[in-house]
Amino acid sequence: MTVRTLVVWCPDWPVTAALSTAGLDQQVPAAVFAANRVVACSAAARAEGVRRGDRRRTAQGRCPELVVFEEDLERDARVFEPVAAAVERLATGIEVVRPGLVALPVRGPVGYFGSEQAVAERLIDQVAGEQGVECQVGIADGLYAATLAARTGLVVPAGGSAEFLAPLGIAELDQPAERRGPERAALVDLLRRLGLRTLGAFAALTERDVASRFGADGVCAHRLARGAEERPPSRRRPPDDLGVTQTPDPPLDRVDAAAFAARALAESLHDKLAAVGLACTRLGVHARTEHGEELGRVWRCAEPLTPTGIADRVRWQLDGWLRAEDRPTAGLVRLWLVPEEVVDATALQLGLWHGGAEDPGTGAERAGRALVRVQGLLGPEGVFTGVLGGGRGPSDRVRAVPWGEQRLPSADPDAPWPGRLPAPSPATVPAEPVAVEVLDDSAAPVGVTGRHVLTGAPAQVVLGGGPPRAVLAWAGPWSAEERWWERERRRSRLQVVLDDAEQTALLLVREDKRWTVEGIYD
Known part of the structure; x- marks a missing residue:
């Protein structure tokens, strides 16, 4: 059973807090940056074309008068405390979800003010009157639906959360401000590529199928898409x-x-x-x-x-x-x-790095010291970490850096790379190229023309001189001409799925008129 929830949301709160701390007018174009990318921007900045996720150079190019702030979570929380206190003076039992957003059960205030619409109007007037801050109120069954309803100031009828959520895009499962980590973003990307582009399409799947395919995080996301609470209602009360x-x-x-x-x-x-x-x-x-x-x-x-x-x-x-x-x-x-x-x-399953850069702590320090000790036993080249950079193929994009050295990519990952291999990337990249032959239905070798077109449809693949293996499906080619030192380098990539028990998926690359295996997919 979901709880009827009211959410008070202050849009663009990081920018509002930053401008308030700096003593600037709230109407100036401004943006808050983290890792050189926009995490929040004001309405004036959006009117000039600035968007969340833009690089700093891009944002300032679109809006030269943009006021720039660095992300400061302590500042956001400090400035938001008076706003939360203003809400609490009208409705008790509030919970701060994050700076800029508070939630509370709507039943108590409704019993006093008479209706949900009246509560929403009084809260908006309260926050604006006491703090001079604009806010929006959303009411629905459950925190997640109420948070999305607050974006449009909507009161969702009781029992209507699932219907309200159904037409919304699948990207709503990955709220940037919730900082859920890369797992949720990867899940959303996978659902989109599987053709599940709305919350309603994802909610139509059975929970059993979701659990078997997407794991625990998928089940939590599935509950949200259905309008249920993220965690089941039988939560334990602490002693x-x-x-x-x-x-x-x-x-x-x-x-x-x-x-x-x-x-x-x-x-x-x-x-x-x-x-x-x-x-x-x-x-x-x-x-x-x-x-x-x-x-x-x-x-x-x-x-x-x-x-x-x-x-x-x-x-x-x-x-x-x-x-x-x-x-x-x-x-x-x-x-x-x-x-x-x-x-x-x-x-709560912590990784080796205890959260890494987003959650620095003793776990990361201990892991670092352990790697230094291993490096002392095996030598400086005994411990490497991978750095993702720019390039067209998987072997081009990953650079192995000895532990302790500066982790810089070999090429700019955000630069345009015509002919780049589309996602997902292969899980395994052979250290040494594996020779392979690609044949069509008549057993003739398949090549790539000067116009980047295959000379025939791949029907068989011969790995390392072994027996021919039938091709179940294929995609490509992706071709690019590159300058490698002093010579031109022309490469074409092809994905094939072999018709065997494991349905092996390979990434093949053709260079100098021969095919090799560049990667193996899980």
Whole structure:
């Protein structure tokens, strides 16, 4: 059963927060960048052609007067705290999903104001009147549907979330602000290539088929597409003794001291939950001042929180309290964290790098030290990491870099590469080329003409002098002429699927009038 949910959404919040901090007018064209790409832009910038995902040079070329800011999550959370407080003064029980978006069960406010439409109007007036911030309200069954409804200020009728979601594009499963990682983006790309271009088409599949083909993340995405909650309703309530408390001495009144306390509390809470096999998905952050003031806020998270994720949210919240205009009248003498909702810890599966650059921590440091030790045993060329760069084929694009050296691509990956092999890339690239013959129905060799056309339809493939193997399907060719040192290099690529028990898929490349195996697909 899904909960009737109201979402208050402030569009382009990173830009709004950045302009507010800089003291600039909200109507100027501005954009926030991370890794040299636009992650959010103002309406004025969009009117000039700036879009999310644009490179900085492209964005500034389209809008020369663009005001540029770097991504700062602490700034976003700090400036958003007064907005969240304004919403809470009208409707209690709010949860901060991320800076710029809060959610709350709609049942309580409706009982007081009379209707969902009245609640939405009062909240919009409240935020605009107190904070001067534009916002939109969406109401639907479940957080996901309500969040999408907020984009158009829509109140979805009860029981109508699935119908509302059905015509929306499949890309809505990968919300950039949710930071779900590359797995969700890869899932969306795969669904699109399979012809499932809307949420309704994906929702029409059975959950059993989705689980067998797409795994756990696919099941979560499938539940969202159907208008259900991402996690089943039988979520475990945490025992009362899982909260952690700290009594700072002296009282906290500085942001740097609060950041140190946040990390210690986060690690303590994570260790306590891990000991009983749980992970937190809704985190309550609470504090008490010397004058007895009580502060509290609940953060809702799409994914189970890592120690760094917990520490970030605690730090953001303390930063918002301590730097707000109506900041507490005294220092914080007690801090405590409460896991408001938990899931099995198997939902939190950390990789070797403990989240890598997005979640730096002791796990990444330990892995780095281990690789240095291995490198000491095997020599500098004993440990390599791959760097993806520009090129047309898989062997061209990946550069192996010894551990510890600067990880720079051999060529610009964003430059145009005519004749580039389309996705997906092969899983295995042979270290040495494997000779192969491609034959048509009459057993005549298949070549490529000067106009980049095959001389015949591939019907058989002979690998390394073995018996001919029938071709089940093929695609291509993709041809390109390249300058390799001082000579012209002309290569054509062809994909074939062999009619054998494994249905082996190969990437073949033709150069100097001979075919070789360049890659093998899983």
